[in-house]
Amino acid sequence: MPKITINGQEVEVEEGSTVIEAYKKLDENIAHYCWHPGLSIAGVCRLCMVEVEGHPRLQIACNTTVQDGMVVNNNSEKVRDTVKWGLDFHLINHPLDCPICDQAGECGLQEQYMEYGKYDPEMAERKVKKRKVVDLGPTVVLDSERCILCSRCVRFTEEVTETNELGIFNRGDRSEIGTFKDKPLDNKYSLNTVDICPVGALTSKDFRFRQRVWYLKEADTICTGCSTGCSVKVYYNEEGAWRVKPRHNPDINGYWMCDEGRDVYKFVNKDVRLLTGLQRKDGQNQELPSVDAAKLAGTVVRDELEKDKNGVALVMTGQFTVEETQSLVGTFAGDLGCKQVYHWINNEDSFDSFDGLLLRGDRNPNTKGLEKVLNDQAINNTWADLKQKLESGAIKTLVVAAPENPSLFPDLDEKIALFSKVQNLVWLSAAKNEALDGLNTNVWQVPLKTFIEKSGTYVNFQGKEQPVKAVTTIIEDALTLTEVAGLLKGSDVNVTDEAQKMTSLKYNYFTQKRGNL
Amino acid sequence: MSLVTRPGELSRWYLPGILSGLVFTFKKMVSNIFNKKKMPTLNYPEEQYEYGPRFKGNHVLTVKKDGSLRCTACMLCATNCPAQCITITAAEHEDPTVEKYPISYEIDVLRCVFCGFCEEACPVDAIRMGPEWQTAAISGSEFQYDIRQLAYRPSLQGGVESRVDEQERHSSGI
Numbered sequence: 001m002p003k004i005t006i007n008g009q010e011v012e013v014e015e016g017s018t019v020i021e022a023y024k025k026l027d028e029n030i031a032h033y034c035w036h037p038g039l040s041i042a043g044v045c046r047l048c049m050v051e052v053e054g055h056p057r058l059q060i061a062c063n064t065t066v067q068d069g070m071v072v073n074n075n076s077e078k079v080r081d082t083v084k085w086g087l088d089f090h091l092i093n094h095p096l097d098c099p100i101c102d103q104a105g106e107c108g109l110q111e112q113y114m115e116y117g118k119y120d121p122e123m124a125e126r127k128v129k130k131r132k133v134v135d136l137g138p139t140v141v142l143d144s145e146r147c148i149l150c151s152r153c154v155r156f157t158e159e160v161t162e163t164n165e166l167g168i169f170n171r172g173d174r175s176e177i178g179t180f181k182d183k184p185l186d187n188k189y190s191l192n193t194v195d196i197c198p199v200g201a202l203t204s205k206d207f208r209f210r211q212r213v214w215y216l217k218e219a220d221t222i223c224t225g226c227s228t229g230c231s232v233k234v235y236y237n238e239e240g241a242w243r244v245k246p247r248h249n250p251d252i253n254g255y256w257m258c259d260e261g262r263d264v265y266k267f268v269n270k271d272v273r274l275l276t277g278l279q280r281k282d283g284q285n286q287e288l289p290s291v292d293a294a295k296l297a298g299t300v301v302r303d304e305l306e307k308d309k310n311g312v313a314l315v316m317t318g319q320f321t322v323e324e325t326q327s328l329v330g331t332f333a334g335d336l337g338c339k340q341v342y343h344w345i346n347n348e349d350s351f352d353s354f355d356g357l358l359l360r361g362d363r364n365p366n367t368k369g370l371e372k373v374l375n376d377q378a379i380n381n382t383w384a385d386l387k388q389k390l391e392s393g394a395i396k397t398l399v400v401a402a403p404e405n406p407s408l409f410p411d412l413d414e415k416i417a418l419f420s421k422v423q424n425l426v427w428l429s430a431a432k433n434e435a436l437d438g439l440n441t442n443v444w445q446v447p448l449k450t451f452i453e454k455s456g457t458y459v460n461f462q463g464k465e466q467p468v469k470a471v472t473t474i475i476e477d478a479l480t481l482t483e484v485a486g487l488l489k490g491s492d493v494n495v496t497d498e499a500q501k502m503t504s505l506k507y508n509y510f511t512q513k514r515g516n517l
Numbered sequence: 518m519s520l521v522t523r524p525g526e527l528s529r530w531y532l533p534g535i536l537s538g539l540v541f542t543f544k545k546m547v548s549n550i551f552n553k554k555k556m557p558t559l560n561y562p563e564e565q566y567e568y569g570p571r572f573k574g575n576h577v578l579t580v581k582k583d584g585s586l587r588c589t590a591c592m593l594c595a596t597n598c599p600a601q602c603i604t605i606t607a608a609e610h611e612d613p614t615v616e617k618y619p620i621s622y623e624i625d626v627l628r629c630v631f632c633g634f635c636e637e638a639c640p641v642d643a644i645r646m647g648p649e650w651q652t653a654a655i656s657g658s659e660f661q662y663d664i665r666q667l668a669y670r671p672s673l674q675g676g677v678e679s680r681v682d683e684q685e686r687h688s689s690g691i
């Protein structure tokens with residue numbers, strides 16, 4: 001393997017890799033716009049200049065292959081000066097948009113300008129005006145003026161999605177990104193172009209103007225939108241989560257994620273969540289603390305089990321962590337001695353489908369984990385069996401660990417209609433569900449935590465175990481399935497909130513909300 | 518101006534102290550009755566003190582030529598505010614040259630420390646601090662200033678025009 005010296009440090013890199021990769025390996029600072037590790041090399045921005053000893057002229061690091069014994073630097077006066085003038089060219093037609101630009105705060109141009117620029121512009125000509133707020137498709141908005149023509153987005157649609165919607169049109173300083181007639185940017189991965197755009201030219205319709213990025217904290221977690229389990233970062237503040245972006249993971253998702261996965265932040269926020277425990281008894285709805293709701297449900301389950309061993313069943317979905325699944329299924333099969341545990345598969349027909357890139361038909365993050373737990377307990381009941389028992393009235397009490405993301409369960413209403421044939425329904429779910437408020441059965445609803453509020457492990461389609469940490473707390477009263485399992489079997493559970501420690505009250509909410517006094 | 522002269526040796530004693538105080542009060546009373554102009558106090562609230570235009574008092578949101586808000590909802594003021602009393606909600610404007618504007622802009626003026634950092638942070642001269650300084654109100658919610666109060670309160674007579682004009686900037690090619 002060739003050894004090269006970068007800014008005085010020696011590093012060994014793969015044969016045939018480029019100088020910029022060596023920089024990245026050392027975590028050394030280097031300016032670049034057009035190079036992206038997940039795309040081909042374009043070499044158009046001319047910002048990644050380096051000085052190679054023995055070469056009279058500067059080279060671009062992204063398109064120079066390393067050779068053994070190369071001595072490279074990018075901190076000499078000559079390099080800094082070249083980058084500075086390169087940057088000046090990029091900024092010739094760039095508008096003064098930072099105040100209204102969504103990228104501000106995480107913008108490549110701003111970063112490079114703080115590092116290399118800070119000069120008076122020497123351009124006397126007028127700026128070329130281009131189209132603003134161009135609707136590229138259902139998810140992305142383009143601002144041509146801000147574009148620096150790095151061509152990352154074009155290469156993405158060419159190489160990754162192979163849909164070729166984007167192209168560079170016109171010539172010279174009139175060049176701009178655009179779509180072809182009647183062919184909008186509409187593919188399942190389109191929002192990745194927003195992530196890789198180094199400036200604010202491409203913005204996401206969903207996130208546009210909703211928050212300034214510097215108000216958001218980020219944390220690593222995984223996407224629970226399907227069984228691929230892409231590594232993601234979630235951006236949140238004390239009000240809730242605001243967006244999701246992919247995180248590099250060479251084994252699973254590379255640099256990308258799908259557009260549907262970006263919606264997972266929506267179902268963790270307060271507006272769609274079950275906020276407290278609910279009891280519906282004899283047609284009366286009543287709110288109560290979640291712990292009390294779980295305890296009441298536990299009493300009912302245990303009473304019914306005493307009356308009839310086969311009158312109680314548990315329905316599981318693959319939406320929960322391995323630890324939670326283990327404790328709930330373990331409680332039923334072990335402590336309560338009830339082996340009637342069923343696996344609710346929401347989409348039988350498309351369950352095994354795969355779109356060729358990332359998205360899988362199995363829209364549960366932990367199907368593999370659930371299957372393993374059921375196997376360990378030697379449970380292999382079929383859904384048809386449950387259906388028959390529900391219809392015949394053999395099962396009187398049903399506990400359902402319902403999906404935290406109901407939008408991925410198109411058969412939800414149909415299943416609720418089936419479940420409502422029992423006398424007592426215990427519904428454990430993070431999501432609020434109005435359909436349950438009008439049922440003729442007794443219902444206990446217990447609010448659960450969503451994937452960003454709890455620590456645990458998910459097993460993806462490859463069988464790869466992915467541990468995640470709790471990020472923040474959104475609903476304080478919500479419980480994990482493990483806690484619910486403990487309460488159902490009647491033991492005293494010390495309800496802890498791991499994430500709450502991290503989000504200790506920053507503001508005095510009394511004075512913040514004075515307007516309502 | 519010093520109103521009180523240093524107490525002499527005699528006034529350390531009880532009666533001379535009281536009496537010299539009363540003499541002073543009486544002298545002031547007589548001079549105030551016969552020479553009202555020299556009186557240093559104001560009959561607030563009938564008479565009010567006018568501060569100079571650069572006084573950092575109540576905030577003003579400036580407007581464009583057409584009377585709409587100049588603010589672009591960049592939230593730099595809210596970011597810079599040490600009291601965290603500015604709350605802005607941004608929205609998409611139908612005019613693509615404006616793009617972003619605030620649908621709500623609120624200052625909790627009781628939290629404000631009148632430091633003027635918001636004014637300094639603003640890139641487009643959209644927020645200023647004016648010479649008005651009276652913040653009295655009866656209920657708590659009246660201290661939550663909204664756009665109507667900040668930009669269009671009656672004393673501003675239709676709004677203060679911003680110095681930064683987008684149209685001018687565009688036509689000069691920047």
Ligand code: SF4
Pocket residue numbers: 094095096097098099101102103104105107108109110146199200201
């Ligand atoms: S792309 Fe970057 S430099 Fe350009 S307006 Fe947006 S934040 Fe500012």
Ligand code: SF4
Pocket residue numbers: 146147148149150151152153154177196197198199201202
């Ligand atoms: S829109 Fe963004 S990613 Fe595409 S060429 Fe322009 S700057 Fe590059």
Ligand code: SF4
Pocket residue numbers: 594597598599600601602603624628629630631632633634635636
């Ligand atoms: S004057 Fe200071 S405290 Fe008051 S709103 Fe402005 S920045 Fe905040």
Ligand code: SF4
Pocket residue numbers: 099587588589590591592593594595605638639640641642643644
């Ligand atoms: S007042 Fe100025 S700094 Fe504050 S959001 Fe509006 S434009 Fe930005």
Ligand code: FES
Pocket residue numbers: 031032033034035042043044045046047048060061062063
């Ligand atoms: S990153 Fe090397 S030329 Fe753009």
